[in-house]
Amino acid sequence: MADAPEIREARPRRSVADEPVTSVLPGGDVPFDPTHEFDADEEVLAALGYKSEFKREFSLFSTFCVSFAVLGLLPSFASTLYYGMGYAGTAGMTWGWIVAMVGIQCVAMSMAELCSSMPTSGGLYYAAAVLAPPGWGPFAAWITGWSNFLGQVTAAPSVNYGVSAMILAAASIQNPDYVPTNYQTFLLTVFIMLIHGVMSSLPTRWLAQINSGGSTFNFIALIIVIILIPAGTDRVARGLPKFTPSSEVWGTIYEGTSFPAGVSVLMSFIGVIWTMSGYDSPFHLAEECSNANIASPRAIVLTSATGGLFGWFLQLVVAYTVVDIATVLDSDLGQPFAAYLMQCMPQKMVLAILALTIIAGFAMGQGCMIAASRVTFAYARDDCFPLSRFWKQVNPITQTPVNAVWLNCAVGILCLFLIFGGSLAIGALFSIGAIAAFVAFTTPIFIRVFFVGNRFRAGPWNLGRFSIPIGIVASAFVILMVPILCLPSVTGADLAPDVMNWTCLVYGAPMLGVIIWWFVSAHKWFKGPKVNIEHMMLGREGNLVEGVESKANDSGSDIVRDSKAIEATGKGVTEVK
Structure with a gap:
């Protein structure tokens, strides 16, 4: 959660298994942006498939x-x-x-x-x-x-x-x-x-x-x-x-x-x-x-x-x-x-x-x-409502x-x-x-x-x-x-x-x-919650990534998602099943 910058340079993508959250990202990796130092909250949210869009000013x-x-x-x-x-x-x-x-x-x-x-x-x-x-x-x-x-x-x-x-x-x-x-x-x-x-x-x-x-x-x-x-x-x-x-x-x-x-x-x-x-x-x-x-x-x-x-x-x-x-x-x-x-x-x-x-x-x-x-x-x-493009701004x-x-x-x-x-x-x-x-x-x-x-x-x-x-x-x-x-x-x-x-x-x-x-x-x-961050593992738009799996935590408990596919969109990836 608080890794030093030099560790990030050696391993640019973190495993979601290191984050105490249930992730939807393929392979359990958090997107890496070399121009931005992720704090703990941003890593957790990224593992869930979203980028931080609000200022974290609530204690x-x-x-x-x-x-x-x-x-x-x-x-x-x-x-x-x-x-x-x-x-x-x-x-x-x-x-x-x-x-x-x-x-x-x-x-x-x-x-x-x-x-x-x-x-x-x-x-x-x-x-x-x-x-x-x-x-x-x-x-x-x-x-x-x-x-x-x-x-x-x-x-x-x-x-x-x-x-x-x-x-x-x-x-x-x-x-x-x-x-x-x-x-x-x-x-x-x-x-x-x-x-x-x-x-x-x-x-x-x-x-x-x-x-x-x-x-x-x-x-x-x-x-x-x-x-x-x-x-x-x-x-x-x-x-x-x-x-x-x-x-x-x-x-x-x-x-x-x-x-x-x-x-x-x-x-x-x-x-x-x-x-x-x-x-x-x-x-x-x-x-x-x-x-x-x-x-x-x-x-x-x-x-x-x-x-x-x-x-x-x-x-x-x-x-x-x-x-x-x-x-x-x-x-x-x-x-x-x-x-x-x-x-x-x-x-x-x-x-x-x-x-x-x-x-x-x-x-x-x-x-x-x-x-x-x-x-x-x-x-x-996640486009749940009619005219969602207006309400999500x-x-x-x-x-x-x-x-x-x-x-x-x-x-x-x-x-x-x-x-x-x-x-x-x-x-x-x-x-x-x-x-x-x-x-x-x-x-x-x-x-x-x-x-x-x-x-x-x-x-x-x-x-x-x-x-x-x-x-x-x-x-x-x-x-x-x-x-x-x-x-x-x-x-x-x-x-x-x-x-x-x-x-x-x-x-x-x-x-x-x-x-x-x-x-x-x-x-x-409607395919459920969308991932709205660009994940570096996905490559170019349109690729399909097989499986969504969050690895076991320290106690050995895990949740495995046998999803058939993750489809990439211009804004990220959407869970299909």
């Missing part, structure tokens, strides 16, 4: 900051309180959160292991292509990529919708005669989206500083709110005990659905899953992070663990202080978190907490747009994928028209984010566990002998939750279009279209 801390800002515990909790509290009550918020976090943490650790082995902006999409059985790589990448894109592109609009709803709810608290309308919520959300589009187009160094500040504020605001709610509650002045008895908090399941209590608790996991779905951001920022195959997986696990712990603390203080769940859900304020605060806090304190949550939500939305733009850029780089001034930012911004604004379909319609954005993200998260994990097994070549951060058991738990958790998240809250004669869970349609229809597109056309031209 472990700044990467964690972006990820934690995308996680946005406080605004995420406020935006999804309707599901976490409304489906199963306080029981779902207390021990239900713990159960959900076991599965989520397993997903995060398995993802971190993949990130250490393949630290690219393509992330999960790249891993699915490399690990899939021969001939299935492009299809695995296609499904993973599009599902991840749907999760990423709906993240910013759903977060910003929650922020707008809180802003307008605060206005209603100040002026009880004011009732927010759908078009006001829509216009305010669009305005916030445009601001985030401008901010996300800035240079990487500025983005790192902005997100460090935003994440720091997120964390401080979360701590303040966790302390402020139990300290400032005025339940006693309202003739209630200061806190609800533990037996009631932990033992009472609110009948918020027509399903049995156990299923209702599982349905309440949508709040946990959506809140905790931002920890993949370090994977997508790996090409902008220094020491990526160590720092990025650490940031993934740190984000998930920190978010899970502090998110549970927030759940606890709300569960012990809520007065009437039904009133929270049916409030005219249109925002359950604001309605909850009005039940147990003085008005000035309510407005203060809402202000902290709104600012934290603004930072979260901007972090979501940054992460989404990197995903779009990575997929466009890196702005020469800012050195960031500005075109990808504005594509995501436009798609997000179109999604916001769901606001006019009512609360359940716009609520589908949250379910889509949960399902789409976790399908993308788990597809390469499932392939790695059940198809690659012990042949997986782990990076420097790995789970050792616990890798496969943890991967099995992660896969089982997601397989269980996908159908659960599509269930409506009511059944039988009470099920009507206005109370239907539209997730299966809003997520399923695009994914069905993507699958049809694959079999009709895309399988002919």
Whole structure:
């Protein structure tokens, strides 16, 4: 990794076996450019088939900051309180959160292991292509990529919708005669989206500083709110005990659905899953992070663990202080978190907490747009989208994928028209984010566990002998939750279009279209992740190189790819099978 220049002159091409990554390059060689001294991160990325196109100005801390800002515990909790509290009550918020976090943490650790082995902006999409059985790589990448894109592109609009709803709810608290309308919520959300589009187009160094500040504020605001709610509650002045008895908090399941209590608790996991779905951001920022195959997986696990712990603390203080769940859900304020605060806090304190949550939500939305733009850029780089040549361009001034930012911004604004379909319609954005993200998260994990097994070549951060058991738990958790998240809250004669869970349609229809597109056309031209560096072994354009093999690492484990061919293109080579 840190060879001296004279060694490079004696052996101009390094073996990928010397790099702690799972390579796709033929023969395991890193391209050699006598005019450029490769640093450790560039060697790792070159072994994966890409040239460095971003400045590596994210550290472990700044990467964690972006990820934690995308996680946005406080605004995420406020935006999804309707599901976490409304489906199963306080029981779902207390021990239900713990159960959900076991599965989520397993997903995060398995993802971190993949990130250490393949630290690219393509992330999960790249891993699915490399690990899939021969001939299935492009299809695995296609499904993973599009599902991840749907999760990423709906993240910013759903977060910003929650922020707008809180802003307008605060206005209603100040002026009880004011009732927010759908078009006001829509216009305010669009305005916030445009601001985030401008901010996300800035240079990487500025983005790192902005997100460090935003994440720091997120964390401080979360701590303040966790302390402020139990300290400032005025339940006693309202003739209630200061806190609800533990037996009631932990033992009472609110009948918020027509399903049995156990299923209702599982349905309440949508709040946990959506809140905790931002920890993949370090994977997508790996090409902008220094020491990526160590720092990025650490940031993934740190984000998930920190978010899970502090998110549970927030759940606890709300569960012990809520007065009437039904009133929270049916409030005219249109925002359950604001309605909850009005039940147990003085008005000035309510407005203060809402202000902290709104600012934290603004930072979260901007972090979501940054992460989404990197995903779009990575997929466009491999021609996954129509007009990919535009979306994969890196702005020469800012050195960031500005075109990808504005594509995501436009798609997000179109999604916001769901606001006019009512609360359940716009609520589908949250379910889509949960399902789409976790399908993308788990597809390469499932392939790695059940198809690659012990042949997986782990990076420097790995789970050792616990890798496969943890991967099995992660896969089982997601397989269980996908159908659960599509269930409506009511059944039988009470099920009507206005109370239907539209997730299966809003997520399923695009994914069905993507699958049809694959079999009709895309399988002919989409060949998965592309190598966009000129590899000196290939010779002139058009040559075919037989086999793709990464040699065994020091522990003897390896992953061998029996690809039939690597076809050279003007920009590099593309994995065919």
